[in-house]
Amino acid sequence: MTILVTGGAGFIGSNFVLDWLAANDEPVVTLDALTYAGNLANLTSLTGDSRHQFVRGSIGDSALVGRLLRGHDVRAVINFAAESHVDRSISGPAPFFETNVMGTLHLLEAVKAYVTGLEETKRRDFRFLHVSTDEVYGTLARDEAPFAETNPYKPNSPYAASKASSDHLVRAYRETYGLATIVTNCSNNYGPLQFPEKLIPLIVHNALNGKALPLYGDGLQVRDWLYVGDHCSALRRVLEAGKPGETYNIGGDNQKTNIEVVRTICALLDARRPRPDGASYAAQITHVTDRPGHDRRYAIDPTKLAGELGWRPAVVFEEGLAKTVDWYLGNEAWVTDVTSGAYREWVARQYG
Ligand code: NAD
Numbered sequence: 001m002t003i004l005v006t007g008g009a010g011f012i013g014s015n016f017v018l019d020w021l022a023a024n025d026e027p028v029v030t031l032d033a034l035t036y037a038g039n040l041a042n043l044t045s046l047t048g049d050s051r052h053q054f055v056r057g058s059i060g061d062s063a064l065v066g067r068l069l070r071g072h073d074v075r076a077v078i079n080f081a082a083e084s085h086v087d088r089s090i091s092g093p094a095p096f097f098e099t100n101v102m103g104t105l106h107l108l109e110a111v112k113a114y115v116t117g118l119e120e121t122k123r124r125d126f127r128f129l130h131v132s133t134d135e136v137y138g139t140l141a142r143d144e145a146p147f148a149e150t151n152p153y154k155p156n157s158p159y160a161a162s163k164a165s166s167d168h169l170v171r172a173y174r175e176t177y178g179l180a181t182i183v184t185n186c187s188n189n190y191g192p193l194q195f196p197e198k199l200i201p202l203i204v205h206n207a208l209n210g211k212a213l214p215l216y217g218d219g220l221q222v223r224d225w226l227y228v229g230d231h232c233s234a235l236r237r238v239l240e241a242g243k244p245g246e247t248y249n250i251g252g253d254n255q256k257t258n259i260e261v262v263r264t265i266c267a268l269l270d271a272r273r274p275r276p277d278g279a280s281y282a283a284q285i286t287h288v289t290d291r292p293g294h295d296r297r298y299a300i301d302p303t304k305l306a307g308e309l310g311w312r313p314a315v316v317f318e319e320g321l322a323k324t325v326d327w328y329l330g331n332e333a334w335v336t337d338v339t340s341g342a343y344r345e346w347v348a349r350q351y352g
């Protein structure tokens with residue numbers, strides 16, 4: 001049988017597909033619309049691998065999804081496809097609702113129709129794993145307990161609202177139609193192949209290009225960073241042993257302020273590729289106007305996933321960040337490729 005990975009040409013999706021095929025031989029069909037964030041080059045190492053097929057298309061295309069599900073005897077769908085950048089959702093929310101809400105709705109419809117036609121054993125074993133975010137829970141005060149699965153949804157950005165809506169849809173398909181859905185809510189990921197609009201790759205890219213390192217507001221916002229490979233291993237475990245109808249929070253128990261993260265990246269770059277003038281890259285740090293509605297702190301309570309499924313992260317932040325910086329230093333052609341054209345227009349609009 002086969003798994004269908006939607007959004008598998010993006011950052012986490014492509015890491016997931018690569019990790020999956022490195023770990024076992026079950027075939028993967030990757031469906032991706034190849035928006036600005038999707039990059040087929042992420043999957044180049046799979047060229048000619050008969051276990052992998054790439055299809056360009058949208059999760060909103062129910063007919064296409066239906067053909068793929070039936071044609072490949074799919075046993076699970078892992079849905080990564082989304083518009084994912086908070087700042088873009090603030091400057092233009094509509095695509096977030098088209099993809100994250102309506103796209104998910106059409107995907108669920110196609111999956112429901114497919115599962116209805118399956119014979120009983122296959123229907124019982126089928127899974128729909130929806131990859132979501134901790135941002136649906138809103139923001140935490142400094143001393144507040146981390147997000148548990150029981151926290152109420154309080155999304156603050158259009159992105160978070162669109163992901164919250166998609167989570168609710170997935171839940172409704174479980175409750176109403178009995179679809180075997182599971183939702184995961186993960187904290188901030190970092191690692192190879194992340195588009196340099198997100199904090200960590202943006203800072204590496206700007207530092208190396210002599211540009212300002214923009215920190216929103218006071219830079220004391222807190223994120224709970226998880227290495228992308230750990231997110232992938234958590235998702236594999238949830239797919240294997242997670243209970244339909246359940247939600248699992250995924251996190252690295254690794255809270256850092258943005259200023260700490262940026263300073264650590266600067267120190268890593270100072271050691272690996274010192275600036276010609278001998279100064280630290282930290283000299284390029286610039287405080288800029290804060291993100292509207294900026295969530296102050298995210299933190300995940302990973303107790304349920306650890307207790308019920310025995311999953312724990314393997315990569316400590318310092319090691320993961322060093323690996324990530326090394327990956328960007330070793331893959332400058334990839335960065336040049338994805339930072340041409342439309343990327344430059346976005347940066348000009350966002351940072352002036
Ligand atoms: P990304 O923006 O790097 O990738 C998204 C991918 O989805 C791209 O390849 C894009 O082409 C594709 N896509 C967009 N619209 C599509 C459509 N209509 N049909 C098919 N494909 C489409 O995002 P990411 O950071 O890899 O995030 C993946 C998922 O994980 C998202 O659902 C996101 O909400 C969630 N998530 C991300 C993080 C994080 O830190 N990056 C953390 C928790 C959860």
Ligand code: DAU
Nearest residue numbers: 084085086133134135187188197198199214215216221258
């Ligand atoms: O928590 C999970 C979420 O993490 C995912 O659902 C999102 O898809 C993903 O983009 C990420 O959202 P954030 O908004 O937390 O990530 P981002 O990398 O955009 O920003 C991280 C922090 O850094 C945040 O507090 C904003 C700040 N920041 C970001 C950028 C791009 C800056 O200070 N300067 C910047 O230029």
